[in-house]
Amino acid sequence: MASLLERQQIGKREDLADLIALVDAHDCPVVSSAKKGSKPGNTLMQWQADSYDSAVTTGTVDGTDVGSSDYQNPGANRAILSNYVQIFRRSIRVSPLSLEVSNVAGLKDELSNGIAKKLIELKRDIESTILSANDAQADDGTNAYLTKALGTWISTSGGSVLQVDSGFRTPSASIETTATTSNITDTTVQDVLASIYAQTGSIKTYTVPLGRTLKRAFTDRLTGTRSVTDASNQLAATQIRTFSPQTGKKVTIAVDLFEGDFGTCSLVPDNFMPAQTDGYVLDMSGIELRYGKLPEVKELPDAGGGPIRMIEAVAALVVQNPLAHGKFDLAS
Secondary structure (H helix, E strand, C coil): CCCCCHHHCCCCCCCCCCCCCCCCCCCCHHHHHCEECCCCCCCEEEEEECCCCCCCCCCCCCCCCCCHHHCCCCCCCCEEEEEECEEEEEEEECCHHHHHCCCCCCCCCHHHHHHHHHHHHHHHHHHHHHHCCCCCECCCCCCCCECCCHHHHCCCCCCCCCCCCHHHCCCHHHEECCCECCCCEHHHHHHHHHHHHHHHCCCEEEEEEECHHHHHHHHHHHCCCCCCCCCCCEHHHHCCCEEEHHHCCEEECCCCEEEECCEEEEEEECCCCCCCCEEEEECHHHEEEEEEEEEEEEEECCCCCCCEEEEEEEEEEEECCHHHCEEEECEC
C-alpha cells in the first residue's frame, strides 16, 4: 500500500515558528505616564491657571490702616486656558475567506489580531499627536477637532486658536533654540532648568521625551574625548563610563539622567517626536489626558464583505500651566 510521504504533501505551511513580530516601535512614554484627568463635559475644555503676586519688601508703617488702595484682587493673576477634544479612530475589515479559510502563520484569529494591532496604532496616534506642534482647531464640518499639542503649548506664542494668556506663555529662556546636537553643553541644559525654576520656584524631576539624535547628543557629549577640565564646559565634564569584568566585561556608555542645579532630567527616547533633534522638559504632574471616550472597539454592520470593527477614542491634552515646562528645539 502506497503511503503519503512528507515530501509529497501539498499546501504545507512554511515554518515561521507561529510568530509574527511587530518590528515597528509602539512604546508611548508620554501617553503611558500622563495623568488621566476627569472626563470632559464638552468638546471645549477650560481650566484655570493662577500665579502669585511678586514678593513685597517695603514693609508697613506702624498704625497704618488698610486703605482702598491696599486691596488686592485675588483673581488678578488668574487666566482661563482652553483646549478642544480630538477624535482618534482606526478601523479594519476582514473578508470571510480571510477569516474562515486562510491559515496564516502566527495567527489564530485574523480579526482578533487586527483589533489588537489597531489598538496599539491608536495609542501611537495619540502619542504622536500630543508631541506634535498642532494648534487647536474646531470642527467645522470639513476640518476635524484638533487638540492643542505640546509643541504649541510650550511656545512663546501660545498658538493662534484658543491662544494661551500672555501671562502664562512659556518664556523664551525655557526653550533652547540656539544650540545644536554637536555643541550642546552643560550650560545649555542648566539654563533651561533655571528658567523653569524662575517661573515655578520648584526643583523637580522632569520627564524629557526626546528624539534619537538628541538622546545620542546627550550621551556623546558626556562620553566624548574631552577632558573634565575642558574650558568649553561640555557635558563631558560629568562623563559616565562603567566597566565590570564580573559581568562579562560589559561597557556601558549611556546618559539617562541629568542632575542640574535646578532639577533633574530623566531622558526618555520617544520615536514619535516630530523632529529627532527635539525634546520636551515636562513636569508630568501638570500634564493630563482627559478622555471623553476611552479606546473602545465597536462592531459595525457586515453587509457581506466581512466583519468590520471601529476602534475609537476621544481625548484632549491638558497642560495645567505652560510656565512649568521647557523644550529643546535644536538643529542637527
